[in-house]
Amino acid sequence: MAWSEEDLPFGYRTVAWLLGFNKNTVQCILQIKGWQVRKRPIGTRPRIEALQALPRGQFWRHI
Secondary structure (H helix, E strand, O other), X not given: OOXXXXXXXXXXXXXXXXXXXXXXXXXXXXXXXXXXXXXXXOXXXXXXXXXXXXXXXXXXXXX
């Protein structure tokens, strides 16, 4: 299997397990080489803006 330097599909823990090395050593090497996989962004994803509620009984008059 060959991957480009920008396209490493695994994190440091998976690489350490596959190679049988200490995860701290693997993470240090990946950071030095610039191959560290970036963490996914945390937080809520953007939502569609909600429509303003209509008064009771108004819905059917607009259709």
